[in-house]
Amino acid sequence: MRIIGGKLSGQRFEPPKNIPTRPTTDYAKQGLFNMLSHYYNFENIKALDLFGGTGSIAYEFASRGCMDVTTVEIFPRCAAFIRQTARRFNLTQIHVIQTDVFQFIANTPDKYDVIFAGPPYPLPNLRHLPDLIFERNLLLGEGWFILEHNPQYAFDTHAHFYKSRHYGTTIFSIFTNNTVQQITGG
Numbered sequence: 001m002r003i004i005g006g007k008l009s010g011q012r013f014e015p016p017k018n019i020p021t022r023p024t025t026d027y028a029k030q031g032l033f034n035m036l037s038h039y040y041n042f043e044n045i046k047a048l049d050l051f052g053g054t055g056s057i058a059y060e061f062a063s064r065g066c067m068d069v070t071t072v073e074i075f076p077r078c079a080a081f082i083r084q085t086a087r088r089f090n091l092t093q094i095h096v097i098q099t100d101v102f103q104f105i106a107n108t109p110d111k112y113d114v115i116f117a118g119p120p121y122p123l124p125n126l127r128h129l130p131d132l133i134f135e136r137n138l139l140l141g142e143g144w145f146i147l148e149h150n151p152q153y154a155f156d157t158h159a160h161f162y163k164s165r166h167y168g169t170t171i172f173s174i175f176t177n178n179t180v181q182q183i184t185g186g
Contacts, residue, residue: 001056003089004030006042006063013059013085019077021053024118024148028167032146033060035165036114039144042066045113046140050101050129055082055094057116062091069094070112072104105132111140118148127153130175134160145175 003011004026015021024032036042042064049058052073061069071094073079079098086094097104101117102125115133119126126149133145144162147155150169155161160175 001054002026003056003059003063005033005060006065008059008063008089011063011089013054013088015054015081016077019054019081020075020120021078022118022120023054023056025167025170028148028170028172029056029060031165031167032172033064036144037064040114046070046111048072048110048112048115048138050104050115050117051119052082052096053078053118055085055096057118058082058094059085059089059091061114062086062089062094067093070097070110071095072097072099072101074098074100102132105136105138108136108138111138111143113140113143115139115143115145116148117146121150121152127155130155130158130160130173133175134177139177142176147173147175149173 001013045066046068047061047066049071052071058069058071071082079096082096117129129147149171155173162174162176164171164173
């Protein structure tokens with residue numbers, strides 16, 4: 001695997017074998033961060049990566065200059081790998097929290113400019129993630145919640161749905177606060 005953009009562009013990292021992850025493809029990751037770069041100055045945002053897995057998304061945020069990146073991962077081997085790789089790349093702005101994502105959402109007092117969630121597709125409560133993010137008011141101002149999913153799910157009728165982007169069978173549904181939808185024409 002590799003970091004595709006920013007100061008660490010091209011740097012490779014090798015996750016341990018047999019860890020329970022489904023990394024976002026480079027193709028989809030490139031599309032996601034190209035889109036984000038049109039809307040955000042990475043140096044000015046606070047990012048949250050839910051279901052951190054290999055840490056791939058967190059590394060991309062940090063490589064592009066994001067100074068506050070929190071990643072949440074329940075599996076000890078995955079969390080340890082993210083910490084180790086962040087140290088290797090000197091990404092001190094990455095904070096790894098080893099806990100259940102749903103417990104984190106329910107208990108965090110923090111708010112974020114961008115929240116990314118790349119859950120396992122068979123996760124039973126995947127479809128409830130947007131509701132939980134907005135019930136807990138976790139987005140700052142014009143922030144985005146980006147949910148990675150497959151074509152089995154559709155969110156275009158959700159009250160906070162903004163738009164989606166498709167990269168093969170990987171879909172990023174983007175949600176935002178209603179005021180932003182009204183300003184941009186949603």
